[in-house]
Amino acid sequence: MxxxxxxxxxxxxxxxxxxxxxxxxxxxxxxxxxxxxxxxxxxxxxxxxxxxxxxxxxxxxxxxxxxxxxxxxxxxRVDLDTVDVVEREYPLLSAQEVDESVHEGLGRELVVVGACIGTDAHTVGIDAILNIKGFAGQKGLEYYHSMRVVNLGAQVAVADLVRRAVSERADAVLVSQAVTQRDAHLTNVRELSAELDAAFTGRRRPLLVVGGPRFDPAMAAELGADRVFGRGTTPDDVASYLAHALAGERAAAAADDRSAV
Missing domain, CATH: 3.30.30.60 (D-lysine 5,6-aminomutase beta subunit KamE, N-terminal domain)
Structure with missing residues (x-):
């Protein structure tokens, strides 16, 4: 053969x-x-x-x-050995599997606060991920029984988003950016990351998940984000990541508890 x-x-x-x-x-x-x-x-x-x-x-x-x-x-020519690819390191889960994972890990709803920040008025991306109608035949995060979603919409100031994340006790902050003139999307995300760090000093910062057609998924660390999603991202991509990241945090916390004994 x-x-x-x-x-x-x-x-x-x-x-x-x-x-x-x-x-x-x-x-x-x-x-x-x-x-x-x-x-x-x-x-x-x-x-x-x-x-x-x-x-x-x-x-x-x-x-x-x-x-x-x-x-x-x-x-x-492109030397393929020099090409960096961000592989998905977690499985795609069904809505039921995500709900079970979150309930097992938190014992409560996972709170997600989302927005388009700065002058960005393009809500198609954030709505596709958050709204129950979803995208590409998949339901948005509002559909999941394990999540409480707060969608702030468009043109939200970074400071306002951070304040809402604090008041809602957010587990994750989702940001969609389509406006990229003069790298505004990169500047906005770096500012948001810094303000989240300042607002959550001494306690766990919410996961910062960023998405948009002009983002490079390999830039997460550079931007101060936990995850960057690019073109073609669907709600189950994001939901599965949130469940995966939550499981990772649980494992890390358990390891810290064991080392402290």
């Missing part, structure tokens, strides 16, 4: 033939559309490592900008 071959040690994009490196790139330049802008677009593509770039689409965007689509072969 033939054994499937593993992935190659390094890869390039695929267009017409394997390993030809062909990619399509789109971008906007702050130049009026014309010969100079088109030449600049091709020059930029070459500087980015594209061989024989072709300008396949160009159009003005107002009077002072131009939009381009360039097609060509990149010279770069």
């Amino acid at each position: 033939n054994t499937p071959a593993g992935p190659p040690p390094a890869v390039r994009p695929y267009g017409d033939t394997t390993d030809d490196g062909m990619v399509q790139l789109s971008f906007t330049l702050p130049l009026p559309h014309g010969p100079l802008a088109e030449a600049a677009a091709l020059r930029l593509a070459r500087l980015m490592g594209m061989e024989r770039p072709l300008l396949v689409h160009a159009r003005p965007v107002g009077e002072e900008f131009a939009f381009f689509v360039v097609y060509g072969a990149v010279v770069h």
Whole structure:
């Protein structure tokens, strides 16, 4: 019986033939559309490592900008041994399994406070995870018998979210960020993490779970978050993580109790 071959040690994009490196790139330049802008677009593509770039689409965007689509072969390869992937280290649980795990661990409801912070008004993400109607055929966290959900909605100041987390005695704080101009999503999360640390000094800080399409899951430690979810996250991903993290905290607390004896 033939054994499937593993992935190659390094890869390039695929267009017409394997390993030809062909990619399509789109971008906007702050130049009026014309010969100079088109030449600049091709020059930029070459500087980015594209061989024989072709300008396949160009159009003005107002009077002072131009939009381009360039097609060509990149010279770069990706060494797969250097790629870091955040693997899910916990199983996906059913709603019943999550409820059983939380009730066994806490003996009460797990309190989740969620919001879109700063100027972010895009509630689709946070509502998909928290609201009972859910997302992708899965019920949101409001559906779980083991959880009490407080959804603060959009454009919530960091200080207000922290105060509510304290007053509600939150076990977890969930934040969704879609607005990313000037890395506002990263700045907001770092500020929230710092304020949670200050507000919960001397006691257990709520889990900080962050999600949004522009987040890198590998950035959790850098942002001061416990978990970062990216595109395609569903309610059962988040619910299973909360149950998993709670179990981990129980085990750590038990180990501390044993060492103190």
